[in-house]
Amino acid sequence: MDNIKLNKIAEYIQNADAIVIGAGAGLSASAGLLYSGKRFTDNFNEFIDKYGMQDMYSSGFYPFETEEEKWAYWSKHIYLNRYEFPVGKVYKDLLDIVSGKEYFVITTNVDHQFYKAGFPKERVFATQGDYGLLQCAHGCHKKLYDNEALVYEMIEKQKDCKIPSELVPKCPVCGGNMEVNLRCDEYFVEDEEWDNSLANYEKFIEENQNKNIVFIELGVGMNTPAIIKYQFWRMTNKLKDAEYICINLNEAYAPGAIMNKSICINIDISEAVNDLKKLIK
Template sequence: MFLKKPCMTSAESYPIQIARLKTEIETADAIVIGAGAGMSVSAGLTYNGERFKKYFSDFHDKYGISDMYAGGFYPYDTLEEYWAWWSRHILVNRYEVSAGKPYSDLFSLVKDKEYFVLTTNVDHQFQLAGFDKTRLFYTQGDYGLWQCSEACHDKTYDNKEMVYRMASEQRDMKIPAELVPKCPVCGRPMTMNLRCDDTFVQDEGWYAAAARYDDFIRRCEERHVLFMELGVGGNTPGIIKYPFWKMTAKNPQAVFACVNYGEAVCPKEIACRSVCINGDIGKVIDDLL
């Protein structure tokens, strides 16, 4: 459908791009927001550098782990160590953190519009910022949920209380053995509800959110809709980026917007109905306000 190589659409000056995007937000019948990791990076929720050292210097010293993303995949020797890592990771990225400014500002920008959010982020930032839970679809999971590691049943479990216990009671990078969570059905170890492989559990809430998103998209098919891509990289383009391109191409009234530092691109086929801004998401949203 599209040419293989997308083109940069940054010929316009930044003030003109901001003015165009602001007009589209104000005049659109509906806005579909697609948010990736770049959104949380702009909010300061970085997984490396000083923030990583602040919370995981001991794991770096022992294993040479260099960032939070890598630490989540490290093959720890014991479940006690695995959950020492993850309880800390969940705590600092899900529970003991407030809504980042880009999220709060985005909510101020669209709260009075008909909107829906599709995101691959798992850090709960949209809900912390005030977005309506029924207008959110977290496709890749949630740091606040656990599941059976063997996916023996399609149910997830809130982990807040146990995460706080694990974080407070761990010593020498290990939690007490009695705190290792086990599946209540099969007795196998629990794991994070994050889409890493084919064992990812899509529970009742996941399917309900997917249905609401599909319904929203159907109602937008012949309307002036703004598909707004924020901080989406190239790891999983089939979830947000490619569908947004295709839906924009299919609907002559649709407009595509992309805000991404270094990756603000779109296909030539929809360039005339696109606004691609190469810049920090937080600054762009602030300027739109």
């Protein structure tokens, strides 16, 4: 049955005038960017012993008492998930599949994998931020700051789950604390590049909505379904020549209203994309 579905998906992609990829955390997990298990315990043993942490996702919400402790954790989190981890093969395979087609990517992932794989930034809308950027914690101004050099210095100089106080980042405008540019509260900074990416996405949809447009959802869960999943369902239902593909291990489904325009396959995304690349080539 999976082979039949994969062949049909390949046919959808080959016949598409435009493709919209919607990517969630499941795509990066399939690439090996896991937030739990051995990858977590191997890298955070000190933090596990001290704070009782269980995985990188829940640890991101830990109420650290000091900024020195918070940034000791976050520098390692950012280093592992943004800088140290190489581009996943599934991302490069995706680029191979859509190269030569009209396509756009909307993603809730903040790990920079699409950019690392070579997707042009004008074709990607990362709605929830980027691990590699810092912002004022209270959003006092709409500018973002690259954190790579600072993160490496925090990694090098931290001791006993703390960084030196002089490395705690402070807002250059208001003097307050800084945060990673992640959408977690009302202070999330949407800078000029974010605005441009949104405009590019909306323009792509507008220009291709009356064509044979295929929405491909990869690894999107129910944490923030309104950003990608519900949008894709709504547009597939509304647009006459739209089709919906959902690939997700154990979570692939579509509502009854669009079932006749949908293909949902419960399979590892890396495996499915690798097979699709062979079928399409």
